[in-house]
Amino acid sequence: MQILKKSLFILLTGGILSGCSQTDQNDQPLSYDPPGSTNTKDKQISPQTREVVGFENAGVWFSNDFEGGRANAVRQIDADKYEIDILPENAPVNNSAWYAFQVWSREARRVQVTLNYSDGNHRYQPKIRTNDTGWKRLAEESWHIDSARTQATLSLDVSPDTLLVSGQELITSSVFEAWTDSLVALPYVHKSVIAESREGRPLSKLTISNVPNARRFVLVISRQHPPEVSGSFALMAFIERLCSDTDLAQRFRDQFTVVAVPLMNPDGVDNGHWRHNRAGVDLNRDWLNFNQPETRAVSQMFLGLKDNPENKVYFGIDFHSTQEDVFYTVTKDFETFPDRFSDRWLARLGEKLPDYHINEDPSGVESPTSKSWFYRTFNVDAVTYEVGDEVERPRIRMIATNAADAMMEVLLNEVE
Ligand SMILES: [Zn+2]
Known part of the structure; x- marks a missing residue:
């Protein structure tokens, strides 16, 4: 069924508008990926002349x-x-x-x-x-x-x-720096640099929690793919809601810690790349081999959570853009902790936005993507949150804000 749907999509679009989505290796014939994208060893790029x-x-x-x-x-x-x-x-x-x-x-x-x-x-x-x-x-x-x-x-x-x-609004590394700096004014938001990109730009991490010992974690990343600006708008609205002063957000931050890397590919973004990092590699195909410094540093940082056996990861989410809104979830027959969280999260989102069509597309966890890595590493439900390229910006913000509320409500139900 899934293959049929994808072939229909490719027929309808003439295969022109390739999504950013993950593609399982067994889907290769209908892959959106060009040949070689899962080889994440360094490739030659042609930097443009700035002039x-x-x-x-x-x-x-x-x-x-x-x-x-x-x-x-x-x-x-x-x-x-x-x-x-x-x-x-x-x-x-x-x-x-x-x-x-x-x-x-x-x-x-x-x-x-x-x-x-x-x-x-x-x-x-x-x-x-x-x-x-x-x-x-x-x-x-x-x-x-x-x-x-x-x-x-x-x-x-x-x-x-x-x-x-x-092609889209310029949401580049300096915009991210200014945005994260504005959040750090809040007492429960901390920012640190976990590593540098190939060209020496900071890979910044936000840690959001009311208390230092909230050992339940939500992991968030974004912008592995440079042009996917609509995903960044969703990420910003989502994080801002988690940082808000609503009663829900305050209760959530009492129980959970959010660890977010909002800009995974600063070199690609600032250099105006179509897809890759400075080494010509699609970072969201490098979550098996970790050949690139960005994926290596961020995965190692998340893996460090396992050093303390009291830490427990509850959810992983990675923001992207494609032709339309899609939630790429984990195949339904896998057990996750919390069990089938995405089902309950999306159901809650649907209750909040009855007129919004929730376009869910579950897939396996063999692919070299962050979603699959979150599942394989922490046994959590994980989602690639895709935002349509041209969705009106206030609508992106409205949906992402409700998605954040729905996530907080369902997670709090787990623990309260
Ligand atoms: Zn993408």
Whole structure:
């Protein structure tokens, strides 16, 4: 049934929009993964040149020189038409073509910018931001894609104010640092650096609990895959709810400790990668072999919980993005502790949001993903929480907030 569903999905989408989801090894023929993705030894990547490219004759400039930037080459066709090559960090790669560039001009004018994708297809609806405005979607009538989805052409109103154009909002390492720093102002949130990424960026951990000896644990990770920004919005809303001053959250923090690594792949995010870390590897295929420093450090940190036999892990959750909301759970016939927690959690979420279709997709635990590792290591129920790429941001926040409440309620029922 599951295979049938996946083949139907691939037929319907033409196999164009590859999800980020885990794929069990026995599903290989219909895998969303490109060949070699489960080989997590270091691969060669092609770093993009960070630069400002200017066209004096038209007075138009482009830049990829910022966190999250991705624009590999810019060409002028005429004064109002430009092309930008969008390439992955290495290929083959999951079909999640990320782009982000700045553009400005001497005088206000409208320019046409065509994104030329290699090794992938257009996936993310363009988002724009100026110095004076927050993020918004580029109006539908202002862009189109070709039938093969290998090009997207955007009409952009440019001016001396820098216009930022990006596949999703830029939620990069500095945004995560600012966000976690704001949480640390709360007395029950602690932040520490557990390791550094290949390029020396911190892998930061949040520990959330009212009491130092709450030995029941919930483990949270996010953003193994750089473009999966909608998953980060869900993670932030989820964590903020756990840190809130509601009666429920306070009771939860009296009993449980949350250990979270919100940004697993800071190098990939800041370098504008489509999928991989600095070594060209999909981190969420490295939870068997641990060839990469990020997965190694985070798994070792979680494994340290086993040093104290009184510690007990109750749940593991990993936030991602794909075409639609999906909860990838553990196959129903496995025993977990607490038993079938995900069933009760999602049922509670359904009670809270009766109009929300809970799209659950259980699968096995052989895959080299974090979800499977959480189960194999701690015998817990674990979930890959996938958020649709283009779900309205307030809706992502609303659902994730309710998901946090549902989790806290069900876990407290276990222990109170
Ligand atoms: Zn993912």
